Amino acid sequence: MAHLWMQDVNGWGAQKLDAALYDLAATPILHAEVAPMGSASRNSALLIRADAGGLPAWALIASPDSAVRVNSRALPAGLYVLADRDEIRTGDGIQYFFSTESLATVVAFPGAERPVYCGRCREPIEAGAPAVCCPGCGIWYHQSEELPCWTYAEKCNFCPSPTALNNGFSWTPED
Numbered sequence: 001m002a003h004l005w006m007q008d009v010n011g012w013g014a015q016k017l018d019a020a021l022y023d024l025a026a027t028p029i030l031h032a033e034v035a036p037m038g039s040a041s042r043n044s045a046l047l048i049r050a051d052a053g054g055l056p057a058w059a060l061i062a063s064p065d066s067a068v069r070v071n072s073r074a075l076p077a078g079l080y081v082l083a084d085r086d087e088i089r090t091g092d093g094i095q096y097f098f099s100t101e102s103l104a105t106v107v108a109f110p111g112a113e114r115p116v117y118c119g120r121c122r123e124p125i126e127a128g129a130p131a132v133c134c135p136g137c138g139i140w141y142h143q144s145e146e147l148p149c150w151t152y153a154e155k156c157n158f159c160p161s162p163t164a165l166n167n168g169f170s171w172t173p174e175d
């Protein structure tokens with residue numbers, strides 16, 4: 001899951017982008033339910049999720065006369081599709097970093113209409129079983145003491161994602 005780095009009194013922190021729309025000009029940033037296009041202020045900067053072929057993509061939409069910058073550049077079309085580690089600065093001078101890095105976590109497998117087979121052992125994963133969804137490619141793996149399929153190797157079977165659990169983000173804005 002993508003996230004947004006922002007600063008508070010404790011320094012940089014990452015907020016998960018688990019909603020579909022955020023208003024970066026509001027502090028703290030709002031989970032906006034409806035795009036407030038009509039009321040878009042001069043400084044508005046909306047972060048909107050779009051699904052591109054099943055993979056979430058994030059776009060930044062700013063009013064044309066806003067002072068919003070991405071990587072120190074203005075947004076001439078008022079629209080910018082964000083990439084990993086892009087720096088966003090709002091008209092009010094608030095700095096954010098966008099990151100597509102997500103952390104692998106063990107969750108109860110939610111189940112699916114069709115059987116889902118583990119990326120390591122190829123056995124089906126039962127609903128409710130402890131499992132990890134690879135943050136890089138979305139393949140599911142068992143992850144329990146009996147079936148440590150996700151952590152069995154150093155990397156995912158299908159992509160370069162490391163399988164270490166709970167070791168924090170590999171990139172932060174201080175890097």
Ligand SMILES: [Zn+2]
Pocket residue numbers: 118119120121122123141142147149
């Ligand atoms: Zn397995």
Ligand SMILES: [Zn+2]
Pocket residue numbers: 134135136137138139156157158159160161
């Ligand atoms: Zn993977």
